Amino acid sequence: MAASLIHRLRGFGAPLVMLASSAALCGCAGMSETVAPAFADPGKYELYDCKQLEAERKSLASRTAELQKLMDKAETGAGGAVVSELAYRNDYVSLRGQAQFAEDAWRRNKCRETPPEAAAPAAPPSPAAAAKPAPKSGKAVR
Template sequence: MTERPHLSQVPNRAFLAGALLLSVALGGCAGLGDSAVSAAFVDPARYDLYDCQQLETERKSLASQRKQINDLIAKAETGAGGAVVAEVAYRNSYISVQAQSKLADEVWARNKCDRPSAEAMPAPPPMGARAPLRSGSAVY
């Protein structure tokens, strides 16, 4: 006569199979931040109309946000179950900011913002023109 698995073993096997499936699914999401799929978190035309000064401000803001989220993740990971809390609470925000930062960097490079443009440089005063007098600069 063949032996059948004990009834208490069936739920354990189902639990293990479910846990394995869940870990594989979550493991697939872990690498999402650096892949092409993360571009789905940001509008590709978001920074198209930004000039270099606006891009510089936006890039600084995104770097600050990324640092703040990394600090929050590090803080969450120190607590009990922190890795799970960090994933659930902060992962989407981190992916979104990372994708925005990557797009802003691409637009920065495409617009050649690392070199000062003629628009960014103040025009020299015309020859023979005097500087306007400022209030308080006159001698009485």
């Protein structure tokens, strides 16, 4: 009886391994949110002013989005979840930790976003253009 049960389960081996590994990888994705600060320096942004923090936050957001795109692209291929985890997850988790500490410093310093610059006003005419006399005759100047 045991031999026949083992024989029946033998065909399910590969799918069970895939299911178990995908469940483990899903657990890593949720865990990265709580573990991320462990992979970053908590004091890195202590001496940054608001202008520096704003630039750093934008840079971190850009790099995080870029890594997320690479991870998403890798996951579309065969074995992509494993490739994504091995190639990009550590950098992604580290960046998320840095972003969290930069965000904490941003709030602590009570920083505000710099408003986008308004369109530059039209430049006044130069003094040389204003001093040029208009032609006196009705003839066109060539």
